[in-house]
Amino acid sequence: MQNMEALPYFPGCTLKQRAAGLDRSARDVFSALGSPLAELPGWNCCGATFPLTVENLLDLTGPARILASARAEGTRLAVACAACYNVLRRTNHLLRTDADKREKVCLFIESEYDGDLEVVHLLELLHREIGYGHVRQALRRPLEGLRVAAYYGCLLLRPAVEVGFDDPEDPVLLDQLLAAAGAAPVSYPHRGECCGGYLAVRSEEAALEASKRVLTAVSAAGADVVVTSCPLCQYNLDRRQGIIARQEAGFRPVPVLYFTQLLGLALGADGEGYRLDEHYVDPRPLLRERGLADV
Amino acid sequence: MQMMRPGQTRALIIGAGIAGIQAALDIANSGYEAVLVDRLPSVGGHMAQLSETFPTLDCSQCILTPRTVEVGHHPHIRLYTYSELTGLQGQAGGYTATIRRRAAYVRWDLCTGCGLCQSRCPARVPAEFEGLLGERRAIYTLSPQAVPNKPVIDREHCRYFSTGRCRVCERLCPVGAIDYEQQDEVFEEPVGAVIVATGYQLLPLAALPEYGGGNVPDVIDGLQFERLLSASGPTAGVVRRPSDGRVPGRVVFIQCAGSRDPERGRPYCSKFCCMYTAKHALLYRHRVHDGQAIVFYIDIRAAGKGYEEFVQRAMDEERVLYLRGKVSKVFRQGDQVMVWGTDTLSGRNVEIAADLVVLAPAAVPDPSQAELARILGLTIGEDGFVEVRDAQLAPVDTLRPGVFVAGAAAGPKDIPETVAQASAAAARILSLFSRWERAAQVQVQADGGS
Numbered sequence: 001m002q003n004m005e006a007l008p009y010f011p012g013c014t015l016k017q018r019a020a021g022l023d024r025s026a027r028d029v030f031s032a033l034g035s036p037l038a039e040l041p042g043w044n045c046c047g048a049t050f051p052l053t054v055e056n057l058l059d060l061t062g063p064a065r066i067l068a069s070a071r072a073e074g075t076r077l078a079v080a081c082a083a084c085y086n087v088l089r090r091t092n093h094l095l096r097t098d099a100d101k102r103e104k105v106c107l108f109i110e111s112e113y114d115g116d117l118e119v120v121h122l123l124e125l126l127h128r129e130i131g132y133g134h135v136r137q138a139l140r141r142p143l144e145g146l147r148v149a150a151y152y153g154c155l156l157l158r159p160a161v162e163v164g165f166d167d168p169e170d171p172v173l174l175d176q177l178l179a180a181a182g183a184a185p186v187s188y189p190h191r192g193e194c195c196g197g198y199l200a201v202r203s204e205e206a207a208l209e210a211s212k213r214v215l216t217a218v219s220a221a222g223a224d225v226v227v228t229s230c231p232l233c234q235y236n237l238d239r240r241q242g243i244i245a246r247q248e249a250g251f252r253p254v255p256v257l258y259f260t261q262l263l264g265l266a267l268g269a270d271g272e273g274y275r276l277d278e279h280y281v282d283p284r285p286l287l288r289e290r291g292l293a294d295v
Numbered sequence: 296m297q298m299m300r301p302g303q304t305r306a307l308i309i310g311a312g313i314a315g316i317q318a319a320l321d322i323a324n325s326g327y328e329a330v331l332v333d334r335l336p337s338v339g340g341h342m343a344q345l346s347e348t349f350p351t352l353d354c355s356q357c358i359l360t361p362r363t364v365e366v367g368h369h370p371h372i373r374l375y376t377y378s379e380l381t382g383l384q385g386q387a388g389g390y391t392a393t394i395r396r397r398a399a400y401v402r403w404d405l406c407t408g409c410g411l412c413q414s415r416c417p418a419r420v421p422a423e424f425e426g427l428l429g430e431r432r433a434i435y436t437l438s439p440q441a442v443p444n445k446p447v448i449d450r451e452h453c454r455y456f457s458t459g460r461c462r463v464c465e466r467l468c469p470v471g472a473i474d475y476e477q478q479d480e481v482f483e484e485p486v487g488a489v490i491v492a493t494g495y496q497l498l499p500l501a502a503l504p505e506y507g508g509g510n511v512p513d514v515i516d517g518l519q520f521e522r523l524l525s526a527s528g529p530t531a532g533v534v535r536r537p538s539d540g541r542v543p544g545r546v547v548f549i550q551c552a553g554s555r556d557p558e559r560g561r562p563y564c565s566k567f568c569c570m571y572t573a574k575h576a577l578l579y580r581h582r583v584h585d586g587q588a589i590v591f592y593i594d595i596r597a598a599g600k601g602y603e604e605f606v607q608r609a610m611d612e613e614r615v616l617y618l619r620g621k622v623s624k625v626f627r628q629g630d631q632v633m634v635w636g637t638d639t640l641s642g643r644n645v646e647i648a649a650d651l652v653v654l655a656p657a658a659v660p661d662p663s664q665a666e667l668a669r670i671l672g673l674t675i676g677e678d679g680f681v682e683v684r685d686a687q688l689a690p691v692d693t694l695r696p697g698v699f700v701a702g703a704a705a706g707p708k709d710i711p712e713t714v715a716q717a718s719a720a721a722a723r724i725l726s727l728f729s730r731w732e733r734a735a736q737v738q739v740q741a742d743g744g745s
Contacts, residue, residue, distance in 0.1 A: 161558070170504035189626030189633075220628075 007125070008073040009037035010066060012084040013045050019081070019231035021275035025260035026080040026122055032267040033130050033138055037078060040070055046087040057101060061108045063091035068106075068113035076118045078125060080260065082230035086155040086163060088119045093162040121156065121165060122260070123173050123229060132180035140268030141292055142182030148262070149223035149254075150174035150185050151214065152192050153233040168192060174259060178227060181266045188221040190214045195236040211240040219252055224286060226256040234258060238280045255283035265292045299735045300389045302485025304728040305330060306721075307392050309380055309667065310492035312340020313710060314702030314717040316362050318490050321721035323371035327728050330373045330484050331366065332394060334663070337376055337441035338363050340494055344424060346524035346532075348710055349574040350605035356527065360440055367442040373484075377447055379663075381481070383489065383671055387697025388731055392484045398477040400448035401434070405472040408444035410436075412464035412473065420452045422529075426519035428537055429529025434464050438527065448473075487731070488697045488724045491671065491681055492717065493664055495703035498553045498561075498656040506552055506654055507625035512538040513632050514625060514652045517571055524578050534582050536651045539630065543650030546579055547634045548572045548590045549622050554657035555593060561657045563678055567709040568655035569596045573609040575653060580613040588615045589647060591622050591636050599711070618645065625652055658707035671698055680706045691720040699723055 007030070015023035030037045047062040066088060070077040079085040095102045096115030106113055126135060150171075157168040166173045171192055175185040193214055196207030215237060218226055228234050238256040245251045261274050271293045276284050287293040306322050308315045311333035319329040331338070342348075343363070345355035366372055375394055382393035401412075416432035424437040433453040434446050454461035455475060465473040497516050501509030508514055513536045515523075526532040536543045550572050554565040569592070576588040595617075597603040609615045622636040634647040660679040668675045673693050674682040681700045684692040691699050699720040702713035 167504070189624065189628075193624075 006036045006038035007078045008040050008070055008076065009078045009080075010040050010043055010046075010070065010084060010088070012079070012081045014083075014231040015081055019234065019258070020273065021261055021278070022080055022229075022231060022234075022258040024273035024275075025258060025264040025269070028264040028269040029126075029260050029267060030122070032264070032269065033126075033134060035125075035130065040066070040073060040077065042069065046084045048083055048087065052087060052090055057104055058108065060091050060094070060101075060105055063087050064095060064105045064113065065109045065111070067092055067095070067115075067117050067119070068109060068111035071113055071117045075116070076120055078120055078122055080122050080229065082121070082153060082155040082228075083232060085119065085121045085165075089164070090159075090162045092117060092119050121229070123156075123177065124165065126177055127173050132176060135177065135180050135263070135267075136182075139181060139266055141266050143178065143262065143266050143290070143292070144182050146183040146262075146290055146292075147186050147222055147224045148178045148183045149188055149218040149221060149226045150178055150191060150259075151195075151218070151226050151228045151233060151237070151256075153228060153230050154192070154194050154197070155230055157192050174227065174229070177259065177263070181263055183262075186218075186221040186223045188217045188223070190217040195230075195233040196240075197232060197236070200236075207236065208240055208243060211236050212244055215241065215244060215254065218254055223254060225262070225283065226254055227259045227262060228256060229259055241281050253281045255279060255281045255286055257283055262292075270294070298738075299731065300485070300487070302328075302390075303388050303487040303731055304328070305484070305486045306488050306490060306724050306728075307380075307383075307390070307484065307486040308332065308490045308492055310340065310494055310702075310704065311335075311338035311366070311374070311376065312492060312494045312702065312713075313342040313359065313362075314492035314494065314704075314713045315340070315490070316359075316366050317714050317717035318492060318701055318721040318724075319366055319372050320362060320369070321718050322724060323369045325721075325725050326371070327725065328371050328373070330375065330392070330394075330486060332375045332378050332380055334379050335376060335437060336399070336435075336445070336447045337437045337443060338366055338374070339437075339440075339442070341518065342710060343438065343440070344426075344518055344525075345521050346526070346528070347574065347578065349570045350599070350601040352574070352578075356440060356525075363440070363442040374443070376443060380667065380670060387727070388487045390486050390489065390697065392486050392489075394482055394484060396480045396482070397447075398450075398479050399445070400450070400453075400473065400475055400477050401446055402472045402474050402477070403443065403445040405470045406445045406468075407470060407472075409469065410446075411467045411469065413446060415463050415467055417461065417463065418452045418454050420449065425522045425529045426516070428515075428519055428522055440527075448475075488727055489671065489699065490717075490720045490724065491667070491673070491693070491698065491700045491704050492702050492720075493661050493667060493704045495658040495707055496661050498659050500654065500656065503552055503654060503656060505624055506549060506622065507627065507632065507652065508552075508654065508656075511625065511627045511632055511652070512536075513543075513627075513650065514654065517568065517575065517653060517655050520575050520653045524575070524582070532582070534579055534651075541650065542583055543586065544583070545587045545589070545647070545649050546576075546651045546653060547622075547632075547647055547649040548576055548588065548653045548655065549625075549634075550590065550592045550655045551621075552654040552656045556657070561659070561678065563657075563706070564596060565655070565658040566596070566707040567658070570599070570602055570605065570709065572653075572655050573597075573606045573615070576615040577605075577609040577613045580609075580615065588613070589649075590615060590617045591634075592617060592619060593621065594619070599709070620645075658703060660704070664704065671695065673698065673700075678706070680704065691716055691723060697727065 196210035200207035418433035421427040422431035522528040
């Protein structure tokens with residue numbers, strides 16, 4: 001694969017802070033595969049999922065502005081964060097299909113935009129354009145025998161009509177990518193269930209219950225590591241393991257990594273800036289043991 | 296002078312399920328000829344697979360067999376099984392049908408139906424008729440009650456065809472009926488009118504991954520459960536689950552699996568599932584007295600004579616637990632099947648550890664129906680079923696004159712409604728036939744008088 005033009009890329013706020021490891025590893029992966037990511041200039045917060053919770057057009061001006069400015073850069077915008085992806089895809093869908101709302105929002109943001117930008121998740125790009133075959137060829141340290149639990153969560157998959165990512169009932173893209181990188185994806189039924197999301201704001205108990213379900217299933221499936229693309233899922237599934245371990249004797253902690261972290265290491269990155277030391281369940285012993293990182 | 300065209304008062308009926316059988320018998324018993332074509336080796340369609348029928352719990356085979364036998368022997372019925380329609384030219388009163396009969400590799404004119412060939416065939420194949428829960432051989436009939444009771448060789452699985460060695464059936468056959476050189480036959484039949492009676496299929500389990508379809512072995516569909524209930528089925532009527540053969544102590548039934556689902560393009564109700572699910576739950580309780588039957592439903596559509604009473608009987612006498620709500624997910628956990636659902640009456644989410652899950656998948660048109668509609672020049676609706684000329688006043692007429700439709704080919708229907716439609720379509724054709732005959736007679740008289 002030849003070098004392609006740099007892809008306009010929206011990191012989002014979380015990737016500048018808590019999920020900086022996702023940002024850095026995503027850039028590593030795409031550079032290693034010959035299509036570097038180019039950060040969208042002057043981007044703003046997409047509003048996380050809040051703009052979509054109430055029927056208020058003013059809240060959509062944030063994501064709409066991102067879409068309009070990305071359209072000025074090109075025809076596509078690559079997104080790493082599952083939450084940003086969800087917000088941008090759904091806002092785009094609304095602007096594309098509802099002329100009345102589009103007109104009002106465009107008046108607010110003082111830009112012309114008709115919804116013809118394509119918002120794509122990095123996983124879609126790897127699947128559709130870069131190709132798993134190319135990923136396989138570029139491997140330096142295959143994830144040989146690593147038992148991975150691909151975790152999709154809600155935001156990548158739902159609502160399916162608007163988000164259009166994989167089959168919401170039986171998603172496969174992340175599993176296939178990890179398999180292409182040499183890993184052994186485990187089968188478990190909770191891959192598209194909610195991790196608890198923002199529920200903790202309301203009820204820590206309910207959120208914990210949701211995370212626990214996923215983690216128990218992952219653990220029962222014998223996974224070495226959980227792999228996600230969502231900073232909130234990563235946080236919930238990682239952090240709550242401390243509480244679960246205190247509640248349940250015999251609970252076996254499982255590191256939770258971003259798919260780009262694992263893929264970056266497999267493609268030969270040194271893990272610099274991946275912030276692996278900030279994970280609650282330390283992934284480094286596992287990575288060292290498997291010869292994937294020296295950190 | 297107006298003369299009768301050859302075959303003008305002969306009807307072609309495509310599909311030999313209960314609709315095609317009923318229509319063929321009505322036409323043949325009126326003294327006209329019927330050409331009955333079915334893709335499968337024998338007649339009976341889905342009804343032949345059913346254990347018992349709602350709401351009377353008649354044994355399905357027992358009420359069907361007299362009719363299949365009659366079809367097999369009727370002097371006015373030309374039966375072409377293992378055959379398909381490949382072309383239809385002409386117009387009402389003067390159609391020419393092209394039929395392809397697949398090579399059975401057995402000379403049915405010689406075969407006595409003794410069954411010896413099947414007993415020693417070394418190739419074992421999951422039996423389609425048994426919902427893949429039982430086995431058949433590469434040389435097989437659909438069931439012991441098959442009409443015609445003549446076997447076919449499934450070329451794909453036959454040892455001889457795949458390796459060039461075997462010929463066990465040939466050696467065993469006492470009348471020398473095995474013919475490995477047999478070829479497909481294509482021939483024409485002149486007919487005056489046509490009935491499409493191609494029925495339905497169940498949405499494949501693999502299309503329902505959220506319910507574990509195609510993935511969890513103990514998630515089966517309604518027709519598979521019929522075979523488990525059937526005394527002539529693979530378990531001789533004992534309800535055993537596919538994974539380990541255990542008798543399930545708790546069975547969850549899920550209605551509307553894939554139907555009433557506009558997002559997936561099947562917004563329609565499949566119509567007969569409420570009733571067969573009630574029947575399944577009831578029969579399961581008859582077979583497994585201490586078993587628990589749980590049904591998830593959206594609402595219960597039991598509009599028919601004795602239907603509501605039947606559902607009430609399942610609830611009251613057999614203590615079937617009906618939970619109003621949908622299931623969100625089914626997956627395997629250990630040796631159990633976990634069902635996540637919601638009970639909208641109590642407003643709570645429920646998790647049920649079941650031994651077996653039976654889905655009532657959407658009834659969908661046969662996959663070959665689109666091609667058949669093209670051959671026949673018929674219109675197919677958005678749901679894939681045959682469009683009728685007027686849903687109110689011409690429910691068995693299609694948009695093409697002389698071509699009629701009966702039963703589930705035009706949308707899901709239960710047996711009583713299907714039989715009524717088949718008789719209606721036959722009556723429409725009989726009225727055409729007698730009108731054409733009368734017109735010809737009048738013409739002959741007029742010519743004779745001049």
